[in-house]
Amino acid sequence: MSKRLLFLALLFSANTFSQDYFFEKYRPFNEAIPSPEEFLGYGIGERHTRHDLIVAYFTKLAEVSNRATLYEYGQTYEGRKLVMLTVTTPGNHANLSDIKAKHLAFNDVNQSVTNYDEVPIFINLAYNVHGNEPSSSEAALLTAYTLVASDHSEVSNYLKNAIIMIDPTINPDGRDRHTQWANSYQGNPLVADPADAEHNEYWPRGRTNHYWFDLNRDWLLGIHPESRGKLTWYHQWYPNVVTDFHEMGSQSSYFFEPMKTNGSLNPIMPKENYEDLNNLFGDYFAKALDSIGSFYFTKEVFDGTYPGYGSSYPDLQGGLGLLFEQASSRGHKQTTAFGEITFPFTIRNQYTSSMTTVKAAVENKAYLRKYQQKFFKSALTNATKGRIKGYYFKDDFDQNRVKAFIDKLLLHKVDVYQQDNGYVVPTNQPQYRMVQTMFETYSKYQDSVYYDASAWSVANFYNMKYRPTNSLNLGNKVESTENLVTNTPVVASDYAYILDYDDYNAVAALHYLQSNGLVVSSSFKPFSTITNAGQKSFNYGALVVPVSLQKKDAKAVFELVAKAQKKFKIPAFGVETGYNTKGIDLGSRYVSPLTKPKAMMLIGDGVRSYEAGEVWHLLDTRVHMPITKIPLRNFNSIRFDNYNTLVMVSGRYNLTTSQLERIKTWVAKGNTLITIGTATKWAIDKKLVKESLVPSKQDSTATVSRKPYVDAPENIGKEEVGGIILKVDLDVTHPLAFGYRDQQIPVYKNNSIWVQPSKNEYATVAKYSKDAHIDGFITEKNKEEFLNKAASLVVSKMGRGRAILFADNPNFRGTWYGTNRLFLNALFLGDKIDVPE
Incomplete structure (x- = not known):
């Protein structure tokens, strides 16, 4: 039988044969151990399995078998358990602490143990980081059952020589969102038509977590509980091999490493990792998939350049991260150009790769251990060779932002x-x-097209002022961030309180005080005064709480200010006079009361869910401020006058003429429109604002050179701005820049939205600097034609209101602490911006 016919036969067999379709080769099985089919009441692949049932099955395995134990390493935002099933021999379980100590000894740079083949290898089989790529979690059930119940000699050898830790669902919230959809629309008989609802989830779909974040980008950033729990677990165990199972378009086949060449000019991961180890394991995967007639490809499309993937982060910890991509059935059965692809077939490939990973790791455990040992020792060798001996950083005005950055380092x-x-x-x-990874920046690359960002110097995400240093007078080692922020306790006053607006948490404190009924003003000019803590200078935006002008008595005002300071750990001061020692006085017309934001955000099909989730997450988790999420389908029924701010993130907004006019009229009444990325382009294209994009140079008379067709994707793709860090010149006197003291800050750009500076000389808040590039790949054409002429942040007058136009995303992946303030100022100070004519 040809491979093609065998492929089709396997697709057919998945719907007609028993569960032996998956694991016949590993018989016999211990009959005292329930199979997934026996436990669930249906065969794997017949429907999508809810996460709670996956956890319940793993719990059952741990109860009935001395080969397995279950550990909960965290919970999701929605309260779902994050679990790890450890499978090995009963003897290894009994001595796991000792085995772990021996395992970690190989990574201790102060030890030189060489018994590489005597200690079981540590393997982390990790599944389903993207919720609507569900085949891998089903494969996790089969893999767990095989390892716990099989009495086959091959499995017995694996258990003797390995500690296998199975993480069945990295993203339970997203998985259950997709599971509910797929099971709800499952037909009987199955509907293979790609147009069927089963294969087309509604926005935001199940790929992302609760806040619509891609968790496969969060290993480096560590923002969410799913990632933070996993990272904490990871650094307790340092597995030698880690899998990262995914799905891709239905018209494809199957991918395993080796990947496309790393895009960095000099990758910081050892060449041995992405060449020797990947090719070694690749031979195993090819042989296993050949044996079941599955087609596959390698060395294309995907790359491990960005260090925050589940398949690249382990490479920076001395392990081997392995990416798998399976063509998705996007439901239970779907018609493709190659015939019908079924859910069981996709599961079988993932299961086969899971078991093959264990086989390859066990058979090469001495090599993997020696490699991980060399990895950490070579880190010290490489550091010694470098001229830079350390990185010094500080910020005298924002302790909480510094704390957040240190938290990331310690994580x-x-x-x-x-x-x-x-x-x-x-x-x-x-x-x-x-x-x-945290500090270095790059301008030269060996590739120009990236699967993800080409810049990730995390210190710049936090707008951290840092510099390389050769002087290391080390003081105390920072063990935790618990006591890093210190402030003088505020003292009761009968006159006024001042909150320093430079602190990252000041906006959250502002919202807290407003929500508790206090009137809070903002200073539009700096000043100095005598406080309970002595002479103090305050920057633009300092928050003023006048006691006598409140509806609450002085004691209640003090209690709220004191609670705000304690809750958000911000600098707060009592003052007894409004007559300041320098600058404006507290009764100045430049001290203006602030309006509490009543914000809404458009969501739904066409809107970029990542960016919408970033806004939602920022306000929920750091400001503790609600934002009303308006589905586009409900646009006509919304009472706009209930709100004073509208947020529109990147997306495709197919609004009617009357809907556009409704936004325009509402803003003109004095309200605020905030647009980000392609929503800014949309506002300009639809002439909601009188701003322009930087025009592209089009020379119709230029001779077009002939190029090979095969090079088209690379040549066109390199002109896209996939993710770079740029420097902007900031007007620190503008309300949108309150809280900043530096006139140049880093911003993140991952789009090709190039906005011209406003013709109004007071309305361009941030413009790209003359030498704007900090980190990441950008072509010279984009630099000269667009970057050098463009603005990053512009305000445009609309009647008595205004549009605040972000060309870049100030909230990227929940970790751009350095530019969050620009967006938050747009919410809290937007109505105070009166653009002069």
Whole structure:
């Protein structure tokens, strides 16, 4: 039988044969151990399995078998359990603490153990980071059953020589969102038509977590509980091999590593990882998939350049991260150009790769252990060779932003020390490659098209002022962030309180006070005064709480201010006079009361759910402020006058003429429209605002050179701006920039929206600097034709209201603490912006 006929036969067999279709080769099985089919009441592949049932089955395996134990490493936003099933021999379980100590000894740069083949290899089989790529979690059930119940000699050998840790669902919230959809629309008989509802989820779909974030980009950023729990677990165990199972378009086949060449000019991961180890394991996967007639491809499309994937982060910890991509049935059965692809067939490929990963790891455990040992030792060697001995950073005005950055370093086990009223990260440490990831920036690359971002210097995400240093006078090592923020307790006043607006948490404190009925003003000019803590200078935006003008008595006002300071750990001060020592007085017309935001955001089909989720997450988790999420289908029924701010993130907005006019009229009444990315282009194209995009140079008379067709994707793709860090010149006197002191800050750009500076000389808040590039790949054409002429943030007058136009995303992936303030100022200070004519 040809491979093609065998492929079709397998698709057919998935719907007609028993569960032996998956694991016949591993018989016999212990009959005392229930199979997934026996436990669930249906065969794997017949429907999509809810996460609670997956956890229940793993719990059952741990109850009935001495090969398995279950550990809960966290919970999702929606309260679903994140679990790890550890499977090995009963003897290994009994001695797991000792085995773990021996395993970690290989990674200890102060030890030189060489018994590489004597200690079981540590394998983390991880599944379903994208919720609507469900085949892998079903494969996790089959893999767990095989390893726990099979009495086959091959499995017995695996258990003797490995500690296998199975994470069945990295993204339970997204998985259950998709599971509900697929099962709800499942037909009987199955409907294979790609147009059927079963294969077409409604927005925001199940790929993302509760806040619509892609968790496969969060390993480096560590924003969400799913990732933070996994990272904490990871640095307790340092597995040698980690899998990362995905799905892709239905018209494809199957992908396993090796990947496309790393795009970095000099990748910080060892060449041995992405060449030797990937090719070694690739031979195993090819042989296994050949044996069941599955087609596949390697070395295309996907790359491991960005260090925040589940398949790339382990590579920076001395392990081997392995990416798998399965053509998706997007439901239970779907017609493709190659015939019908079924859910069971997709599961079988993932199951086969799971078992093959264990086989390859066990048969090469000495090599993998020696490699991980060399990885951490080479970190010190590489650091010693480098000229830079450490990175010093500080911020005198924003302790909470510094704290958030240090939290990120500690999450990745990067050593941080106090030094000279700041902090220093030495390069000479086992996590040197993570230090490089956090601080180093690049301008030269060997590739120009990336699967994801080409810039990720995390220090810039936090607008952290840092510099390389060769002087390391290390002070105390920072062990936690618990006591990093210190403030003088506010003292009761009968006159007024002032909150320093430079602190990242000041906006949250502002909203807290407003929500509790206090009138809070903002200072539109700096001043100095005598506070309970002595002489103090305040920057633009300082928050003023006048006691006598409140509806509450002085005691209640003090209690609220004190609670705000304690809750958000911000600088707050009592003052006894409005007559300031320098600058404006507290009764000045430049001290203006602020209106509490009543914000709404359009969501639904066409809207970029990632960006909408970033806004929702920021306001929910850091500001504790509600935002009303309006589905586009409900646009006509919304009472716009209930709100004073409308947020529109990137997307395709197919609004009617009357709907456009409704937005325009509402803004003109004095309200605020905030647009981000392609929504800014939309507002300009629809002439809601009198702004323009930087025009592209089109020379119709130029001779077009002939190029090979095969190079078209690369040549066209490199002109896209996939994710870079740029520097902007900021007008720190503008209300949108209140809380900033530096006139140049980093911003993140992952689009090709190039906005011209406003013709109004007071309305361009941020313009790209003359030498704007900080990190990431951008073509010279984009630099010269667009970047050098464009603005990042513009305000446009609309009647008595205004549109605040972000060309870039200030809230990217929940981790751009450095530019969050620009967006939050748009919400809280937008109505105070009166653009002069």
